[in-house]
Amino acid sequence: MGPLTGRIRVPGDKSISHRSIMLGALAVGRTRVTGLLEGEDVLSTAAAMRAMGATIERHDSGEWTVDGVGVGSLLQPQQALDMGNSGTSTRLLMGLVSSHPITATFTGDASLSKRPMSRVIDPLSQIGAEFTAAPGGRLPLTLRGAFPAVPIEYCLPVASAQVKSAILLAGLNTPGVTTVIEPVPTRDHSERMLRGFGADLSVEVDSAGTRTIRIVGEADLKPQVIEVPGDPSSAAFFVVAALIVPGSDLVIENVGLNPTRAALFDMLRAMGGSIEELNPRDVGGEPVADLRVRASALTGINVDPAVVPSMVDEFPVLFVAAALAKGRTVTTGLEELRVKESDRISAMRAALELAGARVTETEDGLIIDGTGGDPLPGTATAAQVVTHLDHRIAMSMAVAGLASRAGVEVDDTRPIATSFPVFESLLATATGSA
Ligand SMILES: O=C(O)C1=C[C@@H](OP(=O)(O)O)[C@@H](O)[C@H](O)C1
Numbered sequence: 001m002g003p004l005t006g007r008i009r010v011p012g013d014k015s016i017s018h019r020s021i022m023l024g025a026l027a028v029g030r031t032r033v034t035g036l037l038e039g040e041d042v043l044s045t046a047a048a049m050r051a052m053g054a055t056i057e058r059h060d061s062g063e064w065t066v067d068g069v070g071v072g073s074l075l076q077p078q079q080a081l082d083m084g085n086s087g088t089s090t091r092l093l094m095g096l097v098s099s100h101p102i103t104a105t106f107t108g109d110a111s112l113s114k115r116p117m118s119r120v121i122d123p124l125s126q127i128g129a130e131f132t133a134a135p136g137g138r139l140p141l142t143l144r145g146a147f148p149a150v151p152i153e154y155c156l157p158v159a160s161a162q163v164k165s166a167i168l169l170a171g172l173n174t175p176g177v178t179t180v181i182e183p184v185p186t187r188d189h190s191e192r193m194l195r196g197f198g199a200d201l202s203v204e205v206d207s208a209g210t211r212t213i214r215i216v217g218e219a220d221l222k223p224q225v226i227e228v229p230g231d232p233s234s235a236a237f238f239v240v241a242a243l244i245v246p247g248s249d250l251v252i253e254n255v256g257l258n259p260t261r262a263a264l265f266d267m268l269r270a271m272g273g274s275i276e277e278l279n280p281r282d283v284g285g286e287p288v289a290d291l292r293v294r295a296s297a298l299t300g301i302n303v304d305p306a307v308v309p310s311m312v313d314e315f316p317v318l319f320v321a322a323a324l325a326k327g328r329t330v331t332t333g334l335e336e337l338r339v340k341e342s343d344r345i346s347a348m349r350a351a352l353e354l355a356g357a358r359v360t361e362t363e364d365g366l367i368i369d370g371t372g373g374d375p376l377p378g379t380a381t382a383a384q385v386v387t388h389l390d391h392r393i394a395m396s397m398a399v400a401g402l403a404s405r406a407g408v409e410v411d412d413t414r415p416i417a418t419s420f421p422v423f424e425s426l427l428a429t430a431t432g433s434a
């Protein structure tokens, strides 16, 4: 495959797509969404909201309408809600259901069934919801909503936008004021969109950066017209690919650059990557720009653990950039990566080793000594990379394959469809091999 050139557009943001369907389903009237990500994770959210009464229709590629039932009027689902591979669908919907007078069972695939749900079970139990879960607080899980729910003040013990959002969504149908205290800021799409739909939500930031978010319950949401910006977490694969494949000069249009999401691009620039922001603008209440990325000589860095929440899903592909950089890259504070779709620290250590990279695994990160731009020397085609039902491992290693002597083969590309169904065809277009 050749260098990455031309102009491409990545699909809509996954986090914003989930939320537009959920909030659309809770507004009274018709919400129109364009640029919706049609990945399996978002389709799981849509199926669940349909099962609870919303009418959700696809009109054209990315163009959807959601006719909502109103806060407080979700219906009892007749069957278990199958969340597939999606942690966001599961945790946010647990929040929604927990303040409605309904009972729902949540199931998921083998990866999702290993992920911890106690982080949402704990606060949602405090509002009065009741749970029966598999050992360790895992799926399958049955939730009986509280009605009326009790407003809580909850300080997040882990930096997680999913936990924060679950509590705020529960607060929508809880009388009084629900408060979430967030010592480390995480993606703020829920706050932005809840306000956009007319919820009474305030955010106070103290001198230490701690955010106190308050939402007034029994909200009346107004239907919206939403344009979903391109997903920076999907753009990330093409940004790193263009940086590490010599001769690349690629424009990725319409990339969401919400500061709570965009730290990867800052880190790559600190490593020497040429990433220009063209035509900065606002799309659907989120900052957006086109990114021009040119192949660059990268140098290893120490990644400040304070930026982890703003690039939490981008570490697998950052590790690939580090494996091609000159010198050492050190990452710390990545404990959360061990409870994603796979243990992303050990999965990427094993995968990059197969591809011939020099990697050391620590308790909370990886230390990577890069090649200085030489292709990775391994023979990963002989021994297939194991992706553990994790889309980000599959796509990161596909990118590593572009800068590897023997190429990289992954055992299973199906999980890519959870977040980025057109990844392979877009890569073929950008590399001129379509
Ligand atoms: O709120 C969201 O949309 C997400 C939050 C993050 O998870 P955590 O809240 O578990 O960090 C992220 O990893 C996930 O892909 C999407």
Ligand SMILES: C=C(OP(=O)(O)O)C(=O)O
Pocket: 041, 085, 086, 087, 088, 089, 313, 340, 341, 392, 419
């Ligand atoms: C962690 C991720 O998603 P989720 O938690 O929704 O499964 C991801 O997309 O990288």
